[in-house]
Amino acid sequence: MTISVAVSGASGYAGGELLRLLANHPEVRIGAITAHSNAGARLGQLQPHLLTLADRLLEETTVENLAGHDVVFLALPHGASGAIAAQLPPETLVVDAGADHRLSDPRAWEEFYGSPHSGTWPYGLPELPGQRRKLKGATRIAVPGCYPTSALLALTPGFAAGVLEPQDVVIVSASGTSGAGKSLKPHLLGSEVMGTMTPYGVGGVHRHTPEIEQGLSQVSGQPVTVSFTPTLAPMSRGILTTATARLRPEHAGLDAAAIRQIWLDAYDGEDFIHVLPEGQWPSTKSVVGSNYVALQVAYDARTGRVVVCSVIDNLVKGTAGGAVQSMNIALGFPENLGLTTLGVAP
Known part of the structure; x- marks a missing residue:
């Protein structure tokens, strides 16, 4: 089963790392790649290491550009994900790499982030006790902070x-x-x-x-x-x-x-x-x-x-890798698909 995936915030570190991992995921077809201030630029100008995607143009981060995909990754600044996620179809798997949906206590969110709370989603750290069960079949996932x-x-x-x-x-x-x-x-x-x-x-x-x-x-x-x-x-x-x-x-x-x-x-x-x-x-x-x-x-x-x-x-287990790992669980793929335990040395 090949799934279509959109990545927002693709000009940043987290968005770029998501694209690096997803480009090697055997069940993923990368659809819309979006940004805010860098919309219209060629991805290779900003992420030159992503050779196979270098000629793709960054689109505006809008609900219209993100909708229509099986999975949407939101690699946006804190406070920016909630409004977009609320407008995406309920059947779309939305994986938020920002902080907007991590906390369960609205008061804690407002104290530390200073804006209205956007709600709480299943937490994308599968190794916590009982967490895989909550992620399986989920359509909304909050990626933990690094x-x-x-x-x-x-x-x-x-x-x-x-x-x-x-x-x-x-x-x-x-x-x-x-x-x-x-x-x-x-x-x-x-x-x-x-x-x-x-x-x-x-x-x-x-x-x-x-x-x-x-x-x-x-x-x-x-x-x-x-x-x-x-x-x-x-x-x-x-x-x-x-x-x-x-x-x-x-x-x-x-x-x-x-x-x-x-x-x-x-x-x-x-x-x-x-x-x-x-x-x-x-x-x-x-x-x-x-x-x-x-x-x-x-x-x-x-x-x-x-x-x-x-x-x-x-950027991997702390953000993009955890996001892909959680996506795999939600969609019923092998948990390690598209991911590696091998580091880079020296």
Whole structure:
């Protein structure tokens, strides 16, 4: 079964990555490719790596241009997806790579994004407990944020097993500059980011904080509070997340091997998540270009804290790869179709 797919925001990083993956998907025919300010331009001028699509012209991002496809991917700025999605036919599979439909609490959306809430869609992170069932046959899917993808996959096994305390969860993530999008920003110039690291969104104000808390709370069955600090690293792609949480007092007797086994059991059989052998630590370079998540788990017995490090490519598993993976599930394709666990090196 060949499906027709439209991609909005095709001149940006997320849209370009979607096209790269979809161009190699054996069941996809790429239809409309749209943009806003770059409408009318040849795609090859803006995404020269997409050779097979280079001569395609970018159309305006309108409901008329997106309608009529089996699947529509919305790779638009936050706050721009809701109005377009509401006008697309209910039978069309709409996959939103923006934040508009991720949060279930309208108050949290309004607090962190400052606009009316557009509603809540099934969450496109299949590895969360019970999530594949919600995605199968769905016609609306909200792709997780890149930071929440890395953080939720790092800590979910411990909360699902009930061994982690729901308070005093600390997450620090380092991201490549592509996570900030393709718009020109002085602080993201090469001369500004090379050779330095910078924190931002410090003090619980980053927009992905409520999304991380929402996911962990659903897994845990009780409210989880998170201290989340993102940092900007001098690389184009990748996220390294270090997440720590205390063991519950009733599980204080667990040793490092037993804790590690919880993560091994949770991700046994998952195509895209791998707990590395003991002594090997994840690196962002190892996952570049892939839908692969590498994890390592340790136990700090002195403080009673479990420490999990995870790495993802923020543009693949953190955005476009997660979107294609979720589309595959919704349409009944093999989950790994068009995706790879192989990175690019050096």
